[in-house]
Amino acid sequence: MMGKESSRPLLDTDLDDVVLEARLAKTWETPTGFWGIFATVDHKIIARRYLATAFVFLFLGGLLALAMRLQLSRPEARFIGPDRYNQIFTMHGTNMMFLFAVPVMEAVAIYLVPLMVGTRNIAFPRLNAYSYWVFLFGGILLWLSFALDTAPDVGWFAYVPLAGPQYSPGKRADLWAQMITFTEVAALAVAVEIVVTVFKQRAPGMSLDRIPVLVWAMLVMSFLVILAMPAIMFASSTLILDRLVGTQFYNPAKGGDALLWQHLFWFFGHPEVYIIFIPAVGMVSTILPTFVGRPLFGYLALVSALVATGILSFGLWVHHMFVVGLPRVGESFFTASSMAIALPAGVQIFCWLATLWAGRPVFKTPVLFVLGFIVTFVMGGLTGVMVASVPFDTQVHDTYFVVAHFHYVLVGGAVFPLLGAVYYWYPKICGRMMSERLGRWVFGLIFVGFHLTFFPMHILGLAGMPRRVYTYQPELPWAGLNLFVSLSSLILATGFLLFLIDALRSWRHGRPAGSNPWGASTLEWATTSPPPAYNFRRIPVVSSLTPLLDNDGELTVAAGLRTDRRELLITSVVEALPQSRESSPRNSIWPFLASIATSILFVWSIFSPWAVVWGAIPVALALIAWFWPKGSPEDES
C-alpha cells in the first residue's frame, strides 16, 4: 500500500491548513441525527453526555438531601415515613457516590486526557461509547426503582445481614447490588481507556516528567479503579447469589460471616473515596499556576504524593470497622496507616501554599473555588486524622461527626475543585465564558452555605446524634442545631441552583472565549474552543512541561499522518518516542446495542439465575459484530 507513489494517500504534510482542516473534518466528523447520537465515538461528545448526566444526578441527589433536611428539621416530624426516608438516604448516598462522583471525574478525564496528552481520540473509543450507555442504564434502573417506591433502603454500604436474604424482603437490595454492576462495568471500561491513552498515545516528546499533573491524577485514579472495583463487584455479585440462589457467603450459621461483607466493601470503599479525591488534586494543581502567574511548585513532590496516596489508600480500609470488635493490635495498625495518609495530602497542600505564596493570584472564580477547597479540605483532613484514632472513633463512629467529616472531604475536597474546573474548562468545552459576576455569587453562597450546613454537624455528632435516623426525640438537645442546619442547607441549594442557571445561560449567552482565555500552558488550550472533531490539525511535539509557553507561542508539530482515514500516533511508554500510526475506529452502532444486551442480562439476572446463561448469547453476538472488521480504511494495515 505505502510503496506505490502514484496513488499515495494524501498526507497532512503537503496540505495547507484550510484544505487539511476540511479533509480531517470530513474523516473525523460525527453525523447529526439519530445515527450520530447512538453511534458516535468522539470522546468529546461522550464526555459532554457523561458530564451532563452526572450533573443531573447531582441535582436529583441534592433534592433528596433537601428532603432529608426537611424531615430532620423538627423532632418527631412526620413529613416522611421511616420506609421512604430509608430509601431517600440510601438513594442519596448511592446516587452521589456511584452515579455522580466517580462518573463525573471520569467524564472530566475522558474529555481532557486525550486533549492534554495531544492525541485525536481516547484509546478504544467504541468501548467509551459502550461505557456511557451502561452507566446511563444503571442510573435509570436505580432512579426508576426509586420512582416505583422499591428503591434500596439498606444504606449505600448495604451491610449484611440487614441487606441479606432474610431481613431485606423484595428486590430492593438486589436493585442496589445490580446497579453497582452497571456502574462498575462503566468505570472499569473508562479506567482501561485512560491508562492505555496515557501510556501509548502521548504526544511525541512528552516523557514521564512532562505529563501534566491532571493527567497523572487521572492515571492514578484509573489504577485505583482497576484494583478496587473488582472487590465491590465480587461483593455485590455474592450478595445477589445469597439472595437469589441461596449461597451462604454471609450466613453466620452456615460458615459465612457478616464481617466478610464489610471487609470486601471497604477494601473497595476507601480507594473509592480516593478515586473521587485524586482527580480533584489534579484539577487544583492545573488551575492554580494559571492564575498565579508562575509554574506549579514541587511538580515531582505532588506527583509522588499522588502515587503515594493511591498506594496507601489500599492499606487503611479497616478504619471503617473500628467498632466491630476486631483485635486491638489490628486496629492500631490501621490507626497508623490512616494517620500516615495525611502526610501525602499535607505535602500537596504545602506545595499549593508555596505556589500561592510565590505568585500574585488573580481572583477569578476558579481560584476562589481553589481557595475555598484548601480551607475546607484542610479541616476535613484534620477531622479525618481525628477519626483515624480508634478511641476517638468509638465515640464518633456512625454519628453526625463522621457525616460532617466526609462531606468536608468529599464536597469540600472534590466538588469545590470540580466547580472550579467547570468554570475553568467551560470555555474550552462550550466555546463561551461563564459569567464572573454570577461565579462570585455561586462561590459565596456555596462556601457560606456549606460551612453553615455541615460545620454544626460536628457538634451534633459529639452531642450523640447517630447517623441515618429518620427522626429524634424532642427531649434531646439536637432540635435547635438540626433546624439551623436544615435552614442553611437552603443557602447551599440556592448556590447550586445559581450555578446551574449560570451554566445553562452561558451555553448561549456567555461571552465567546478564544482558544486560550486564561493564558494557560497545557495542550488542550492549543485547540479552538470547542475543539474540532480531530482535536489537533497535526499531532503536537512536546519539549517541556508547558508546551504553549516555550518557543514563543509557536506549536511544534509532527506531520505525515493520512487524512483519508482516522489516524493517530502511538508512542513509547517512558520516552514517548513515536512507534506507529495506529488507526482510531469510526462510528459504530454496536456499542449501543451491546449495552442494551448487557442491561437486559443484568436486569434479568436480578429475577432468575438462568439470565446469565441465556442473556449472555445476545451480548456475545453484539460483541462479535462489534469486533468483526467492516472493511473500512481504518482496518487495513
Place this chain on the structure above:
Amino acid sequence: MKERIVLETSRLPLHAMGMASPTWWGTCAFMLIEGSGFALAIAVYLYLMSLAPHWPIGAPPPDLWAGTWLTVVLVISVIPNVLVSRWAESRRLRRVQIGLLVMIVFGIAPLVFRAFEFMALHINWDKNAYGSIVWVLLGLHTTHILTDLVDTIVLTCLMFSRHGDNTRRYGDVQDNSLYWNFVVLTWLPIYACIYWVPRL
C-alpha cells in the same frame, strides 16, 4: 496557533505488534482487573477457612483426578498457544489458522473435565459457605475459559475470512494467546486452593 513541523512520521508502520500496540495494553489492563478479582476470591476462600472450626465444612476434600487432568491439559495447551503467537509474529497465515483450530480443541477439552470437577466437589453451592466459595471460584474460571474459547473461535473464523492476512489481525491473535496464558496462569493458584489447601 502557528505550527512548525519538526517531526516526519509518514515512514512509521500502520500497526506495531506486541508492547507497541494499544490492544496489547488493553488486554493487560483487563487481565489486571480479572487477576485482582481472582486474587480476592482466593482471599475470601482463605478468610472463610480461617473462620471455620474444620475445613472443608460438611464435605470431603474434592477428588483430585478431574482437577489434575484439567491442569495437565491446560499446561500442555500453553505449547501450541506460544507457537500460534510466534507464527502470528512472523505472519504465517496457514500455520496460524491450523494453530487456532488446535487451540479451539484445547479450549473445549478443559470444559469436559470441568463438568466432572463440579461433581467431584461433593457439595452443592447452597449447602454452606465452603460450597458457595468453591462453586463461585470454579464458576468464575469456567466463564474465563468459555469467554476465551469464544474469542478463539471468532478469531479462527476471522483468520479464515478475507480480513485474515492483516497485521492488526495477527496482533489480535497474539493478544488472544497472551490472554489464554493468563487463563492458564490464574487456574494454578485456584487449583492449589481448591484441591490442596483442604488437604494440608
Place this chain on the structure above:
Amino acid sequence: MTSAKSVKLAVGLAGICLFFIAVFIGWARQPRQFRVDPPIAAALEQFRLMPNAISGTPAEVYFAMGKPYESTAFDLSQGKRLYAWFGCSQCHGDGTGKTGPSFLDGWWLYGPSMVSIVASIRDGRPHGMPAFKDEMTIDEIWQLAGYVKSVGAYSTSSKAPSRNDDKTDRPAENRAPAAILFNEGPVLPRPDQGPSR
C-alpha cells in the same frame, strides 16, 4: 444542526415522561402496609366457610386490598418471621413436615386456597392443629397463611422470601422448593380429601 437538536429534545422528553410514568406507578402501587386499620382487620375476619370447613369465600375487603397477603414480598417475609415466632416448625419442621403435614408434597388436606389455610390456622384442625385465634391477630394469620402457601411453590417467584440466616437445609421459598424436593416416592394410601385420618 436543528435535526440533532430536535432528536436530543425527543430523547430528553422520552426520558422525562418515562420518569413520570414510573412516579405514577409508584404512587399507584401500594406502599408497604405496616398498620391494618381495625375496621379492615374486623372485615378480614368475616370469611364464610363451607359446611365441611374445607374452603370458602374470602372477605370482600381482601380483594379490595388487591390480595396483598400472597403477593407482596413484605407480607410474605413477615409471615416467615411469624412461622418462626409461633413455633410452627415444632410440628411442621421447615415445611417438609414432622408430626404435622408437609406443605411441600402438594397435598393440602383442607384445600390449597388462602381461606382454608387461614381457617386452619385461626380455628385449628382435628388431630393436633391448635387454634391461633387468641394467639395471633387476624392480619398476622393472613400473612402466615400467605407464607405457608409460598413454601409449597412449584415455580420460582420474585416475591417469595429468600433463605434464612440459620441452619435450615431446605431450598428457600423463592427457588420453588416443592419442585426441587419433588419425589413421587411410594404411593401412600392417601386419605381422600377431608378431615379424616
Place this chain on the structure above:
Amino acid sequence: MIKALIIAVLVVSVAGCSGNQSALDVHGQSAVALKQLIVIMVIACAIIWLLVSGFLVWAVARRREVRDDEVTKRKMTVGVQSAAIATVIIVAGLTMISFYTTRLLNSAADDAVVVTVKGQQWWWQFVYKQDQNQALFQTANELHIPVGRDVRLELESIDVIHSFWVPSLAGKLDLIPGRKNILTMRADRPGIYRGQCAEFCGLQHSHMALMVIAEEKADYERWRMSQAAPAREPTSDEALAGKDVFTARQCAACHTIRGTPAVGTSGPDLTHVGARQMIGAGLLETTRGSLAAWIADPQTLKPGNNMPLVPLTSDELRQVSAYLEGLK
C-alpha cells in the same frame, strides 16, 4: 479565624448543657478518658487549621510581584520540607496519644457484673446472669448498674448488626450476628444515661434507645431483688380484669410476665414494666396514658415495629394499661 474560636467555645459549652446522651457530658471511666482525647485532638487540629488558613490568607494578601528566582525556590523548598516534617511529627504525636488512650481503656476486673445484651430489631434485651445467690432474670431497654464497679456486657445480636452506645459512659461496640463482643463500662457517678443503637438496623433504627441507670450499691441490690421476684398481684379489680384480658388475648403469645400464664418469648419481658423509665425502646415515658396509647396503636407511634395492633375495646384497654402500670 472565627471558625477555630467557634470550635473551642462550642466544645466547652456543649459539655455543660447537653442532654444525657453526649460524648462530652461524661460520667464513665472510659468516657472521661475519651473526652480528654477528643478535647486534645480538637484543639491541636484547630491550631493546625488556624496556621494553614492564616498562611493562606497571608500568602494571598501579599500582592507582591511574581518571583521565580533561585532564592525563592530554595526558600519554598525549605518551607515545604519543614512543613512536611512538622506534619510527620504532629501525626506521630497524635498517634501516640491515641495508642496511650487505647491502653487506658483496660478490660474488666474479674468481680465485674456480667450482663448479656441481646440486640434485636428495634429493642434491647438485658439478661442478668446468675451469680451466687441471684436468680436469673431479664429486662428490656433499661440497664441498671452499680456505681464504681466494672460492668462486663456480652453483646450478641439476634438478627442484624446493631451497635451498643452510651456516650456518657463508654465508646460504642457493634453487636454482630454469629460473634460475641465484650464491652466494659464503669459509671463513676449515679445518674440516668441515655444510649442509642448506632448502626443502621432497619425501619426503626431511630427508636432503639436504652437507659442506663447507675445507682449506689444498695439501691442496685434492691432493684435486682425486685426484678428477680415474679410479677406483683394486681390490687384493684380493674387491674385484675386487665390481667385476665392480657392472658386471654394475643398479648400472652409474645410477652412473658413471670408468675402468670403469659410465657411468650418473642417480645420483651413485661414482669416489671411499670418500674421502667421508658417504653417502646425510649419512645415514651412510662405512664398509664402512654401504655394505653402504645397498646392501642403501636404502628402509628413506631411504624414497622413487630408489635401487631391488637383490637381491644376501650375498657379492655383501660384495664390492661392499669394492670401493666401496676407491675412495678
